[in-house]
Amino acid sequence: MTRSRVVRNPVWRNILHFLMVFGPGLIVMEADNDAGAVSTxxxxxxxxxxxxxxVLLLLLPVTYFCQEMVARLGIATGKGHAAMIYQRFGKWWGHFSxxxxxxxxxxxxxxxxxAISxxxxxxxxxxxxSVPTAAIGLIILVTTGSYLRWERITVxxxxxxxxxxxxxxxxxxxxxxxxxxTFIPSIPEGGVTTDLVFLVIAIVGTTIAPWQLFFQQSCVADKKLRFKDLKFARLDVFIGACFTIIVAGGMMIVGNVMRIHHMNYEDxxxxxxxxAPILGNTVKNGILLLMVNAAVLGTTAISLSSAWAYSEVRGWENSLQMPFRSAPKFYLLYIAAVLLAAAIVLIPNAPLQTIIIGVQVLAGLMLPSAIIFLQLLLNDKELLGEEYVNKRWNNVINWIIIIILxxxxITLAVQVILPSLFSSYTS
Known part of the structure; x- marks a missing residue:
């Protein structure tokens, strides 16, 4: 008979409690350092x-505040973001989101x-x-019927x-x-140009994505975190935000090698x-494998956010803690998304560039509305109660973030759709 052991030391008890809570905050942040982020x-x-x-340092508090709200809402409701939008705002807005x-x-x-290809x-x-192998690996990763196993591998x-x-x-x-x-803002040689402005906007856009809101709330709900876990859930989010910004800074510094040696960047x-001739073949192969790693992280998180959201709305079982036979529709949604996306990449002359542009526009247009829903939900005292509802300072910061985003x-979407509109202003 296995006997459980009581941990009496408060320091070790807190460490173990944090390790139990840790995961969703880091995953949601670092998974957003996906293939598109590596490129940007x-x-x-x-x-x-x-x-x-x-710019990355400025984004640290923005990413933290957005995802802290998501963690708080997930703990308070025990439900995913899509389900809460349907419940509180009705079917029309639910279908839209x-x-x-x-x-x-x-x-x-x-x-x-x-990117994997x-x-x-x-x-x-x-x-x-490469593409079918990656797809099969991603399916195996998720369909084991163990949330903890998936989380450990993903972390x-x-x-x-x-x-x-x-x-x-x-x-x-x-x-x-x-x-x-990092600590003192500076403008590159050549001053403020249209290219610089839109690259900064792209950095902001690739650091905060709509799927993150849906993914983390469903992840927190699936892990069954409670208000006693909120302190460590916030720490998880903060560590994830710092980790992501540091890694993004590393990518910029690696990219700087091309600038120092006057090389033209393509991808x-x-x-x-x-x-490779400068830093060696090990670094070359390492960067290529890190591209694959970034795409795998992005794929598993994004696919799960879709499967969780749709399954929540339809009332299907949707937990990674369940085996395939207990939540078949949830797992089949995930599998279908992975296989179909992989198949499109293998189509000769598939319009990948058009798809990339479409992603930029749609994600840019969706992000503000998704955060507005989140902000309104976090001011719902019926859901969170007086203690956990947004405070006034929360709302001031959040509305400033929403307006800026x-x-x-909108600027990025217009630039992608009508590039000639801005090219005339380029100096």
């Missing part, structure tokens, strides 16, 4: 060096598999092998991204230059090949 951050470093590191989420998520999945092709693996994949920091150190950017550009896979998102 490395491009920022290749074009503007270390000058945009300060769910349709947008599914559409944006699916297009994003296609871009993740495209691109990266492994540079390592001599044909897409017809391990997140921690692998610290390799970006190691590669950044190998690039020898200089600690003083990194600190200066992260090309960056890996170009800087709305302006940036």
């Amino acid at each position: 951050y490395t491009q920022a470093g290749a074009q503007y060096g270390l000058h945009l590191l300060w 769910l349709f947008d989420l599914q559409l944006v998520n699916f297009f994003t999945l296609v871009t993740e598999f495209a 691109l990266a492994l092709q540079r390592m001599g693996v044909a897409p017809r092998i 391990a994949l997140c921690l692998l991204d610290l390799t970006w920091v190691i590669f950044a150190m190998l690039a020898h950017p200089g600690a003083g230059a990194v600190a200066l550009n 992260p896979a090309q960056l890996a090949v170009m800087i 709305f302006i940036l998102s």
Whole structure:
């Protein structure tokens, strides 16, 4: 007979409690450092060096406040974000948010598999092998019937991204230059141009995505966290936000190698090949594998956010703690999204660039509305009670964030749809 052991030391008790809660905050943050984020951050470093590191620091509190609200709401309701929108705002707004989420998520999945194909092709693996293999691996990862197993593996994949920091150190950017550009805002040579403005907007857009709100709340609900866990859930979110910003900074610093050596940037896979003579083949292969890792993290989180959201609304069983036979519709949704996205990437001459542009526009348009729903839910005293509802200072900060994100998102969407409208203003 197994006997449980009581931990009396308060320090160890808190550590064990935190380890039980830890996971969703880190995963939701680092999974957003997906293939698109790798491209955006490395491009920022290749074009503007270390000058945009300060933008990442500004995004640290923004990412924390958004996801802290999600964790709090998930703990208070025990339900996912999609289910709460349907419950509190009605079917019309529920259908609107769910349709947008599914559409944006699916297009994003296609871009993740495209990145896997691109990266492994540079390592001599044909897409017809790499893409199906990745799809099968992603299905196995999720369908084991163990939330804890999925979480442990996914957290391990997140921690692998610290390799970006190691590669950044190998690039020898200089600690003083990194600190200066991180804590003191600076404008790159050439001043404020349209390209610079839109790259900054892209950095903001790739750091906060609509699916994150749906994913983390469902993840918290699936893990069955309660208000006694809120303190450590907040710490989990804070660690995740810091981790993500540090990794993103590492990507910028690696991209800076191309700028120092006057190389033209095309994509992260090309960056890996170009800087191989400078940092070595180990770094080249490492960057290509990190691209795959980023896409895998993004794919599993995005696919799950879609499957969770749709299953919650339909009233289907939707827990990773259940075996396939107990929640077949939930798992089949996840599998269908993964396989269909992988199949599209394998279609000859598939319009991947059009899909990438569509993702930028749709995600940009959806993000403000998704955060508005979140903000309204967090002011619902019937849901959260007096203690956990947003305080006045919360609301002031959140509405400022919402307004800024709305302006940036609309600007990015218009620029993508009508690039000629802005090109005339480029100096």
